[in-house]
Amino acid sequence: xxxxxxxxxxxxxxxxxxxxxxxxxxxxxxxxxxxxxxxxxxxxxxxxxxxxxxxxxxxxxxxxxxxxxxxxxxxxxxxxxxxxxxxxxxxxxxxxxxxxxxxxxxxxxxxxxxxxxxxxxxxxxxxxxxxxxxxxxxxxxxxxxxxxxxxxxxxxxxxxxxxxxxxxxxxxxxxxxxxxxxxxxxxxxxxxxxxxxxxxxxxxxxxxxxxxxxxxxxxxxxxxxxxxxxxxxxxxxxxxxxxxxxxxxxxxxxxxxxxxxxxxxxxxxxxxxxxxxxxxxxxxxxxxxxxxxxxxxxxxxxxxxxxxxxxxxxxxxxxxxxxxxxxxxxxxxxxxxxxxxxxxxxxxxxxxxxxxxxxxxxxx
Amino acid sequence: xxxxxxxxxxxxxxxxxxxxxxxxxxxxxxxxxxxxxxxxxxxxxxxxxxxxxxxxxxxxxxxxxxxxxxxxxxxxxxxxxxxxxxxxxxxxxxxxxxxxxxxxxxxxxxxxxxxxxxxxxxxxxxxxxxxxxxxxxxxxxxxxxxxxxxxxxxxxxxxxxxxxxxxxxxxxxxxxxxxxxxxxxxxxxxxxxxxxxxxxxxxxxxxxxxxxxxxxxxxxxxxxxxxxxxxxxxxxxxxxxxxxxxxxxxxxxxxxxxxxxxxxxxxxxxxxxxxxxxxxxxxxxxxxxxxxxxxxxxxxxxxxxxxxxxxxxxxxxxxxxxxxxxxxxxxxxxxxxxxxxxxxxxxxxxxxxxxxxxxxxxxxxxxxxxxxxxxxxxxxxxxxxxxxxxxxxxxxxxxxxxxx
Numbered sequence: 001x002x003x004x005x006x007x008x009x010x011x012x013x014x015x016x017x018x019x020x021x022x023x024x025x026x027x028x029x030x031x032x033x034x035x036x037x038x039x040x041x042x043x044x045x046x047x048x049x050x051x052x053x054x055x056x057x058x059x060x061x062x063x064x065x066x067x068x069x070x071x072x073x074x075x076x077x078x079x080x081x082x083x084x085x086x087x088x089x090x091x092x093x094x095x096x097x098x099x100x101x102x103x104x105x106x107x108x109x110x111x112x113x114x115x116x117x118x119x120x121x122x123x124x125x126x127x128x129x130x131x132x133x134x135x136x137x138x139x140x141x142x143x144x145x146x147x148x149x150x151x152x153x154x155x156x157x158x159x160x161x162x163x164x165x166x167x168x169x170x171x172x173x174x175x176x177x178x179x180x181x182x183x184x185x186x187x188x189x190x191x192x193x194x195x196x197x198x199x200x201x202x203x204x205x206x207x208x209x210x211x212x213x214x215x216x217x218x219x220x221x222x223x224x225x226x227x228x229x230x231x232x233x234x235x236x237x238x239x240x241x242x243x244x245x246x247x248x249x250x251x252x253x254x255x256x257x258x259x260x261x262x263x264x265x266x267x268x269x270x271x272x273x274x275x276x277x278x279x280x281x282x283x284x285x286x287x288x289x290x291x292x293x294x295x296x297x298x299x300x301x302x303x304x305x306x307x308x309x310x311x312x313x314x315x316x317x318x319x320x321x322x323x324x325x326x327x328x329x330x331x332x333x334x335x336x337x338x339x340x341x342x343x344x345x346x347x348x349x350x351x352x353x354x355x356x357x358x359x360x361x362x363x364x
Numbered sequence: 365x366x367x368x369x370x371x372x373x374x375x376x377x378x379x380x381x382x383x384x385x386x387x388x389x390x391x392x393x394x395x396x397x398x399x400x401x402x403x404x405x406x407x408x409x410x411x412x413x414x415x416x417x418x419x420x421x422x423x424x425x426x427x428x429x430x431x432x433x434x435x436x437x438x439x440x441x442x443x444x445x446x447x448x449x450x451x452x453x454x455x456x457x458x459x460x461x462x463x464x465x466x467x468x469x470x471x472x473x474x475x476x477x478x479x480x481x482x483x484x485x486x487x488x489x490x491x492x493x494x495x496x497x498x499x500x501x502x503x504x505x506x507x508x509x510x511x512x513x514x515x516x517x518x519x520x521x522x523x524x525x526x527x528x529x530x531x532x533x534x535x536x537x538x539x540x541x542x543x544x545x546x547x548x549x550x551x552x553x554x555x556x557x558x559x560x561x562x563x564x565x566x567x568x569x570x571x572x573x574x575x576x577x578x579x580x581x582x583x584x585x586x587x588x589x590x591x592x593x594x595x596x597x598x599x600x601x602x603x604x605x606x607x608x609x610x611x612x613x614x615x616x617x618x619x620x621x622x623x624x625x626x627x628x629x630x631x632x633x634x635x636x637x638x639x640x641x642x643x644x645x646x647x648x649x650x651x652x653x654x655x656x657x658x659x660x661x662x663x664x665x666x667x668x669x670x671x672x673x674x675x676x677x678x679x680x681x682x683x684x685x686x687x688x689x690x691x692x693x694x695x696x697x698x699x700x701x702x703x704x705x706x707x708x709x710x711x712x713x714x715x716x717x718x719x720x721x722x723x724x725x726x727x728x729x730x731x732x733x734x735x736x737x738x739x740x741x742x743x744x745x746x747x748x749x750x751x752x753x754x755x756x757x758x759x760x761x762x763x764x765x766x767x768x
Binding site: 128129130148149150164180181182183184190192250251252253254258259260261262306310314317318321322323324325326327328332335336339340342343344345346347349350353354 | 508511512513514515518537538581582583584585591655656657663665666713717720721722723724725727728729730735738739742743745746747750751752755767768
């Protein structure tokens with residue numbers, strides 16, 4: 001067993017770490033207050049290879065050979081340490097690009113990859129509660145219901161919809177979007193969409209019926225690993241900030257970082273963040289190497305990372321005390337940012353329970 | 365032991381304030397959270413009902429008609445229990461608005477406890493009528509400082525005597541009503557060699573030269589309650605405005621700490637109110653909701669979470685009520701008050717966090733009440749003594765030692 005990163009991975013981690021610590025952390029507070037990322041984000045991130053890393057080179061992208069989820073998890077962790085909202089924007093194209101690349105028709109590829117190559121964004125929405133009404137319309141579909149809230153949806157030209165009945169690519173042309181700014185990931189260009197018997201061309205349907213479950217599970221496994229890695233990064237960042245503060249703040253004539261209760265609070269948070277990062281990397285490796293339990297590991301990694309980021313951010317605010325509650329200090333933003341990691345794509349634990357029940361009912 | 369407070373007086377207050385919270389607080393809670401604004405009109409209505417707590421200064425009867433200061437001193441009081449019952453209801457409506465309504469009470473309490481009749485009269489005078497915007501006048505308790513959050517014995521603000529005046533210098537942090545107050549109760553060190561005994565409170569009227577309201581904080585939660593810095597730049601205050609009697613022990617920091625002890629069950633009850641709000645919202649969703657065609661209420665995963673929430677909420681409520689019952693019966697409740705506060709804060713954070721996870725993406729939408737309650741809940745583990753301070757108090761009661 002070898003946990004050592006290869007040369008390329010080390011270079012990526014160092015580059016993204018520098019970008020996250022210098023730029024994303026620096027831009028984060030203002031982006032949070034404004035509810036928008038700075039204009040500099042896109043050109044700087046594009047230089048670093050974001051947005052087109054999952055688009056095949058043959059379609060004006062940067063992907064040659066197999067996509068590495070391990071490398072994505074390594075960079076996702078660093079991005080999470082920088083800013084969760086901007087990290088979401090930088091990672092948003094990956095699932096739609098990989099899914100269309102793997103299961104999409106030539107028309108779908110042309111439409112999506114052409115848009116992404118021109119600077120467009122795409123996003124993924126999971127109908128985790130079965131709220132969409134999807135009916136067959138010839139080769140295509142008719143869709144009614146609400147999409148989102150989802151990050152990047154306000155700016156996306158295409159949405160990859162993962163539902164129980166079908167997986168399809170939806171163009172946002174002529175679709176009315178309601179842009180929103182939630183409490184967390186405020187700069188991530190969120191929106192909701194209400195569809196009323198919206199037609200989807202047959203060439204944009206990636207899978208339906210039994211096949212939709214298999215395809216959907218794989219797409220969600222990619223998304224879960226990415227979310228887990230970024231959540232681990234946010235948890236680690238919360239504890240780094242808390243450690244720095246606790247070693248400066250003096251109460252009762254001693255640094256608060258020397259109180260046993262706060263040492264333990266921080267230590268537990270750090271342990272959870274380290275565990276979450278390792279689990280996300282393990283699940284990513286399983287995806288890259290087509291391990292039979294890869295999807296299950298991805299789901300479990302998200303459970304662990306969700307718990308880690310929830311606890312670490314709440315405890316970081318606790319360690320900062322009154323300063324943790326005000327916007328001039330960085331940790332209250334992290335506590336707001338933490339929620340989306342558990343809420344997006346639905347409650348992961350519940351999803352696991354339902355899947356296990358279905359397995360048992362099917363005699364598996 | 366009167367655990368359930370089922371007398372008509374207690375149930376009447378619960379019903380009345382529950383109705384007030386439901387009809388008047390809830391409909392405006394999200395607006396004031398998003399605007400980070402004080403609910404001045406509602407505060408006026410609340411003041412008319414005797415809910416602002418400044419009435420304790422002039423000994424007026426509270427909303428129940430009960431006057432605990434009169435009658436047999438051996439007879440149990442009722443105010444502590446009424447306060448926890450009422451606080452849970454108001455915080456169920458909105459913790460920020462609950463704190464906006466009660467914010468002046470933080471300043472009124474030391475005046476009522478330590479002030480002379482003249483000081484009480486001055487306090488009343490300064491809060492009479494409306495301000496230039498037509499708002500009711502509010503008071504601020506200025507105790508915490510940039511360098512002293514949990515450790516209130518290390519105050520850096522000083523008061524130096526100069527003839528008939530005290531000259532106050534220093535800055536205060538996290539002050540409720542800090543920008544808007546008509547009168548401030550300011551705590552300052554009068555004798556650097558006297559330690560805690562040298563810390564005294566002063567009444568300072570708005571407009572006093574050298575009193576400079578500072579920056580209003582943008583906060584994670586309780587945004588309907590104003591929090592600001594306050595600066596004192598050679599602020600001269602007449603010696604008659606020092607709370608208590610000069611040269612006597614009363615009016616010092618020890619009295620302030622006792623006052624904080626008395627508020628802990630109330631704070632615990634407010635946290636319980638937030639938890640109950642999130643729990644009830646989730647329960648309502650579950651009752652009417654379905655998941656891939658099956659009723660949500662048929663899932664153990666969800667229902668056992670709700671059962672767990674209900675257990676914790678009930679435990680928090682009973683801890684607060686026990687501490688209040690002990691206070692009303694004049695029993696030492698230092699440990700029980702801290703348990704109530706710490707447990708309530710933990711319950712509020714746990715319940716709101718789990719409720720958000722169970723609701724999924726829905727709870728991320730702007731203005732979602734559960735998301736607001738998640739943000740509101742956190743302060744209850746920080747202000748009025750952090751969770752760590754409460755455990756330190758409890759631990760000291762167990763062995764007599766302060767663990768570090």
